[in-house]
Amino acid sequence: xxxxxxxxxxxxxxxxxxxxxxxxxxxxxxxxxxxxxxxxxxxxxxxxxxxxxxxxxxxxxxxxxxxxxxxxxxxxxxxxxxxxxxxxxxxxxxxxxxxxxxxxxxxxxxxxxxxxxxxxxxxxxxxxxxxxxxxxxxxxxxxxxxxxxxxxxxxxxxxxxxxxxxxxxxxxxxxxxxxxxxxxxxxxxxxxxxxxxxxxxxxxxxxxxxxxxxxxxxxxxxxxxxxxxxxxxxxxxxxxxxxxxxxxxxxxxxxxxxxxxxxxxxxxxxxxxxxxxxxxxxxxxxxxxxxxxxxxxxxxxxxxxxxxxxxxxxxxxxxxxxxxxxxxxxxxxxxxxxxxxxxxxxxxxxxxxxxxxxxxxxxxxxxxxxxxxxxxxxxxxxxxxxxxxxxxxxxxxxxxxxxxxxxxxxxxxxxxxxxxxx
Numbered sequence: 193x194x195x196x197x198x199x200x201x202x203x204x205x206x207x208x209x210x211x212x213x214x215x216x217x218x219x220x221x222x223x224x225x226x227x228x229x230x231x232x233x234x235x236x237x238x239x240x241x242x243x244x245x246x247x248x249x250x251x252x253x254x255x256x257x258x259x260x261x262x263x264x265x266x267x268x269x270x271x272x273x274x275x276x277x278x279x280x281x282x283x284x285x286x287x288x289x290x291x292x293x294x295x296x297x298x299x300x301x302x303x304x305x306x307x308x309x310x311x312x313x314x315x316x317x318x319x320x321x322x323x324x325x326x327x328x329x330x331x332x333x334x335x336x337x338x339x340x341x342x343x344x345x346x347x348x349x350x351x352x353x354x355x356x357x358x359x360x361x362x363x364x365x366x367x368x369x370x371x372x373x374x375x376x377x378x379x380x381x382x383x384x385x386x387x388x389x390x391x392x393x394x395x396x397x398x399x400x401x402x403x404x405x406x407x408x409x410x411x412x413x414x415x416x417x418x419x420x421x422x423x424x425x426x427x428x429x430x431x432x433x434x435x436x437x438x439x440x441x442x443x444x445x446x447x448x449x450x451x452x453x454x455x456x457x458x459x460x461x462x463x464x465x466x467x468x469x470x471x472x473x474x475x476x477x478x479x480x481x482x483x484x485x486x487x488x489x490x491x492x493x494x495x496x497x498x499x500x501x502x503x504x505x506x507x508x509x510x511x512x513x514x515x516x517x518x519x520x521x522x523x524x525x526x527x528x529x530x531x532x533x534x535x536x537x538x539x540x541x542x543x544x545x546x547x548x549x550x551x552x553x554x555x556x557x558x559x560x561x562x563x564x565x566x567x568x569x570x571x572x573x574x575x576x577x578x579x580x581x582x583x584x585x586x587x588x589x590x591x592x593x594x595x596x597x598x599x600x601x602x603x604x605x606x607x608x609x610x611x612x613x614x
Contacts, residue, residue, distance in 0.1 A: 251264070318534045338390040447467060
């Protein structure tokens, strides 16, 4: 615990007790009392855990890279105290107590802001500057973009607090929740980047995401950019629950993929930004948004062609070694998703066709019998085909060859129909 944290804790405890006519204690993140409004009164730390008549309000604080908690216990003289006004008062007092202290967060926020928008500095210089600011940027990281505008930019009741100070204070409270949730040593890899948004440079290796890895997850042979994405989304969903509980407002989170090298963080940010923007528009609020969960909106709304191709490959990667299933999809779509005519074209029983479609659903998570999923698969197949990746659609006339026997075994050399593999 730093001396600055202790001094600010003393100010908050004394001033808040005067304003609310209550007993106030400030605890550090280990739960130890740092400051008390009345040394002769029963400690709020104990009051929190003992069966007493007076209600206890608990308000998290963050200062000087450390987390703490303000406990407010009503006394016989105090009026009814509700959480939101008390929280605003704590924010005000914390802002006033630290007003004369140089804000080191500004440098960190600017550094991360520039990094995510594609800094022109060399990687060596970026690593050095990050190290000076206390950041370990040598580990693989992906960007989590938190939209907390409803909380950070909301109007407050107390007009004594400058709007800019209010915004920064609330942003720091959101960051402190993120730090606590991920059990981070400090908040250096989180930054307020404006417009009510917090960027988190989350370490994304398998070890870093072990708490959110399901042992039953099937490893997928995909590009490294999509590695550990399932665990990262689970972490994002759990974080969303925490932040919604802490702020009691609308929160959305965009998940970016991991991209190699330090400058790849800018690409991860663009992924998270696109997922957040499209997700809020088409999927709704209070959700975790990721490129692979946007449905057809991703293929229509994304402007970056390379990202759409990567997404197509990722969605269809479980079928890379399943030529029979890919052929089944092509015929299924050619027959306008009609089960009976598809089965006839493939010379298989309808139950066999249903089994294949069910297997496609199990492998990809996309059911080709449902319109939105079918559109995603169809668009993904076209994108992969147009860019010469794996399964490819031929431009020949299909009807000329449907009467061939054993259509399911057409070879690459003899294929002049609508489908071939290379």
